[in-house]
Amino acid sequence: MAQIICEDVTLGYDGKAVQTGITFAVEAGDYLCIVGENGSGKSTLVKTVLGLLPPLDGRITFGDGLRAGEIGYLPQQTIVQQDFPASVREIVLSGCQGRRGFSPFYTAQDRQRAARAMERMEITDLAGRCYRELSGGQQQRVLLARALCAAKKVLLLDEPTAGLDPYVTEEMYALVRSLNREDGMTIMMISHDMTAALKYADHILHVGACPFFGAKEEYIRTDLAKKFAGEGEK
Amino acid sequence: MTQIFEKLALYFTYPFVRYALIVGVLIALCSSLFGVTLVLKRFSFIGDGLSHVAFGGMAVAAVVGVTNDMLVVLPVTVICAILLLKSSTRAKIKGDAAVAMISVGALAVGYLLMNIFSTSSNLAGDVCGTLFGSTSILTLNKIEVWASVILSVLVVIFFILFYNKIFAVTFDEDFARTAGTPVGAYNLLISVIIAVIIVLAMNLVGSLLISALVIFPALSAMRVFKNFKSVTICSAVLSVCCAALGILISILAGTPVGSTIVAADITAFFIFWIIGTVRKGVGK
Numbered sequence: 394m395a396q397i398i399c400e401d402v403t404l405g406y407d408g409k410a411v412q413t414g415i416t417f418a419v420e421a422g423d424y425l426c427i428v429g430e431n432g433s434g435k436s437t438l439v440k441t442v443l444g445l446l447p448p449l450d451g452r453i454t455f456g457d458g459l460r461a462g463e464i465g466y467l468p469q470q471t472i473v474q475q476d477f478p479a480s481v482r483e484i485v486l487s488g489c490q491g492r493r494g495f496s497p498f499y500t501a502q503d504r505q506r507a508a509r510a511m512e513r514m515e516i517t518d519l520a521g522r523c524y525r526e527l528s529g530g531q532q533q534r535v536l537l538a539r540a541l542c543a544a545k546k547v548l549l550l551d552e553p554t555a556g557l558d559p560y561v562t563e564e565m566y567a568l569v570r571s572l573n574r575e576d577g578m579t580i581m582m583i584s585h586d587m588t589a590a591l592k593y594a595d596h597i598l599h600v601g602a603c604p605f606f607g608a609k610e611e612y613i614r615t616d617l618a619k620k621f622a623g624e625g626e627k
Numbered sequence: 628m629t630q631i632f633e634k635l636a637l638y639f640t641y642p643f644v645r646y647a648l649i650v651g652v653l654i655a656l657c658s659s660l661f662g663v664t665l666v667l668k669r670f671s672f673i674g675d676g677l678s679h680v681a682f683g684g685m686a687v688a689a690v691v692g693v694t695n696d697m698l699v700v701l702p703v704t705v706i707c708a709i710l711l712l713k714s715s716t717r718a719k720i721k722g723d724a725a726v727a728m729i730s731v732g733a734l735a736v737g738y739l740l741m742n743i744f745s746t747s748s749n750l751a752g753d754v755c756g757t758l759f760g761s762t763s764i765l766t767l768n769k770i771e772v773w774a775s776v777i778l779s780v781l782v783v784i785f786f787i788l789f790y791n792k793i794f795a796v797t798f799d800e801d802f803a804r805t806a807g808t809p810v811g812a813y814n815l816l817i818s819v820i821i822a823v824i825i826v827l828a829m830n831l832v833g834s835l836l837i838s839a840l841v842i843f844p845a846l847s848a849m850r851v852f853k854n855f856k857s858v859t860i861c862s863a864v865l866s867v868c869c870a871a872l873g874i875l876i877s878i879l880a881g882t883p884v885g886s887t888i889v890a891a892d893i894t895a896f897f898i899f900w901i902i903g904t905v906r907k908g909v910g911k
Contacts, residue, residue: 466801477797497789
């Protein structure tokens with residue numbers, strides 16, 4: 394059974410539909426890229442899958458042992474975070490908050506989990522540093538480590554490479570791919586970068602006037618992809 | 628020097644001076660703990676808004692003739708706090724406008740009511756006292772002191788128990804929500820507590836200067852420290868020191884309590900700002 398199934402979902406805010414007829418399924422170990430024009434509802438889709446917004450219509454179900462709250466989320470950075478006085482360790486550890494429930498303090502197990510996540514993201518040496526003084530790429534690694542603390546099997550990334558320079562962007566993609574291949578994480582990623590989406594993903598979800606979902610090879614053959622990729626290169 | 632100590636010793640034989648110091652320090656502690664969260668959540672002005680609501684509530688209580696005005700002020704302020712924080716989570720732009728609206732509205736209506744239905748002969752003095760808290764901290768009775776002590780202890784215990792959750796909710800609401808933290812419930816709880824702190828703090832600095840008590844220690848600490856824990860601890864210690872210092876100076880020099888405390892906070896801010904700037908320069 395698939396981990397996440399969307400059936401004919403209508404997305405939107407406050408009763409106003411942004412996008413209708415979204416249907417897709419994500420299997421364990423998939424690497425899905427969500428592409429589409431600005432304002433087509435990519436972020437709305439992500440928020441709906443995460444349960445931050447209710448779907449206006451249709452159904453989203455979790456299967457294969459996945460429950461809501463076990464998806465690691467890498468949100469776009471907010472203005473608040475830019476000057477937030479917090480150390481890397483504090484932020485990564487806050488990823489364990491969800492599993493704590495009502496108990497007030499972190500356990501030794503949580504600290505270990507955070508330490509492992511930081512090691513995986515190669516930011517152990519930054520643990521005591523202040524988040525706002527890090528470079529964009531380092532900040533993304535911190536937030537990714539936090540997502541790993543919360544995630545069991547699935548990572549959902551909202552434009553993880555926005556604002557990064559080309560070299561760091563490549564590093565980020567390599568990191569996400571290794572999480573997918575070596576750690577068996579299911580990846581769902583919003584991307585503006587068509588070239589990278591087609592290079593790394595195995596499935597594509599195109600959100601827009603005529604939505605598409607399927608394997609990458611199928612997508613490349615569609616007119617939609619040709620048009621969209623062409624526009625992207627301009 | 629000995630003269631100063633003698634003078635202080637003399638004053639401390641009066642219970643109302645001791646009460647003022649105890650309550651002042653406790654309120655400074657509570658407001659600074661939540662100040663960090665409020666500043667980071669871009670709610671620096673909520674203290675101002677809610678304190679004006681509390682002022683309006685006091686005016687209504689005075690007009691209606693309720694003997695214990697806490698019975699009116701506290702529920703009204705709590706309800707407004709909940710409304711303000713709720714509206715801003717739904718529509719981000721409305722947040723600051725809503726705070727401004729409620730703040731100015733409550734202030735105007737409060738003053739209007741006091742003016743029309745005034746029973747006191749010294750209206751300007753009453754209003755000034757409520758706004759700037761010039762005397763009310765010196766007129767506390769034993770029950771009020773105990774109430775403040777108990778409420779402050781509860782606030783501090785709550786803060787320690789929920790410290791990690793407050794951090795998670797402040798740093799990234801969306802992420803916390805996806806991880807299964809009941810963000811709405813914590814926001815509600817935080818706004819109720821802030822309302823309680825503000826009503827308490829009105830006794831100390833009056834409604835106009837509450838924002839200063841909430842934001843200055845947090846901002847000062849943020850100049851120098853770089854992780855959430857040290858910022859929180861530093862702002863609590865700083866706020867307590869400034870409050871104690873301000874009260875002592877105001878006793879010795881005969882200055883108004885609230886303004887003196889805020890002046891101490893402002894001085895501390897500049898000192899921390901300079902330390903922060905120098906450190907940054909050295910780091911480079």
